[in-house]
Structures are given as C-alpha cells and as structure tokens.
Amino acid sequence: MSGGHRKDDYGPVDPATVTDAVDSTMETSSSSTKEDAALQIFHPYRIQVDQSKWFNFLKKDRWYDPDIADPLLNGGNWSVDNAKVWEVLSISLELVDRMLKASIEDKNDTIEMMLFGLIGNWHYVTARPEPMPGAHILLLTEPT
Structure with a gap:
C-alpha cells in the first residue's frame, strides 16, 4: 500500500483490483475512493489516540490555525480543523506524548x-x- 502521496492513490476504486484486505474491511461501491479504502484498512490496526491523556501543549486546541483562503489539501485547508489532517497528525502527537512521558519516567x-x-x-x-x-x-x- 502506498503512502498516499501519488496521483494513483486517488480516484475511484476499481472493483477488479480490490485486494482481500480491502474486501474484508469495507464494502466497495462505485463511489468508493482509493483513499477511503486505504483508511478503512488502516483503522483497525492503527495506534489508538487518547487526547485526554496528552500533555496540554500537544492538544488540538493549542495548535495555531491560520486562516488561509487557498485550499492546500484536496479542496481543504491544511488545518487541524480538517478531519483528514487531524486524523493523521493526532497519531503522530500520540506517539510524541508517549515518547516524552517514557523519557521523563526513564530520567x-x-x-x-x-x-x-x-x-x-x-x-x-x-x-x-x-x-x-x-x-x-x-x-x-x-x-x-
């Protein structure tokens, strides 16, 4: 599975190329996109994010959100208020929180x-x- 940054990673899912992993985790339709299929494979196995346990400075409300008129991400702004951006960023922040806490605990x-x-x-x-x-x-x- 690609990282989602190539042109081939977007667009409708071709039912003829659906893998067993996609088939077992999602129902594909003519409106399903490759991005949705990749996310549905990813979700059951990803790191579980719990923002309530994070250091305050990492939480979503602490991130600066520029008000940019130019769409930067498939029609949406590169912002923590963009659900797709936050979904990926929150996993990284979960890991940062865990690493900082482990480093502090280990002195x-x-x-x-x-x-x-x-x-x-x-x-x-x-x-x-x-x-x-x-x-x-x-x-x-x-x-x-």
Whole structure:
C-alpha cells in the first residue's frame, strides 16, 4: 500500500483490483475512493489516540490555525480543523506524548537537561573570551 502521496492513490476504486484486505474491511461501491479504502484498512490496526491523556501543549486546541483562503489539501485547508489532517497528525502527537512521558519516567539525560538546564550569559559564567559578541552558554545541573 502506498503512502498516499501519488496521483494513483486517488480516484475511484476499481472493483477488479480490490485486494482481500480491502474486501474484508469495507464494502466497495462505485463511489468508493482509493483513499477511503486505504483508511478503512488502516483503522483497525492503527495506534489508538487518547487526547485526554496528552500533555496540554500537544492538544488540538493549542495548535495555531491560520486562516488561509487557498485550499492546500484536496479542496481543504491544511488545518487541524480538517478531519483528514487531524486524523493523521493526532497519531503522530500520540506517539510524541508517549515518547516524552517514557523519557521523563526513564530520567533521560536530554529531558533532564531541557527541564533543569539554565542558559546564562557567557561573561557571567567564565572569564574566558566570548566566542562571539553576546554569547550564551547552557549550564547543566547534575541529576540527583
């Protein structure tokens, strides 16, 4: 199955080319599209999204939605309010949420640095000459 970015991935489903996977998961008709068929195969096996458990900064209402008059996605805007865009994006955000929570739980060094590091002015930290004017340095704390 293609990733859905080629011209051949759109248009009506040809009943003569319907695979067993499509046949067992959806009823095809003359109005069925290849995109709908691919989504119906994908849905039973995809990652289950639960936005209620996400960090607040990942949730749908926190995403900036530009008001663009130009349609960018098959007649719709590239927006979290576009159901097809959100359907794909929400899976990625579910994975990001899971990875961040797992990294925090494992006390990952990079997460510790982002949470407990400090960016300071170069001249407050050392007497050595600045590598460039107005340089800053990241100060890390030792995890306890």
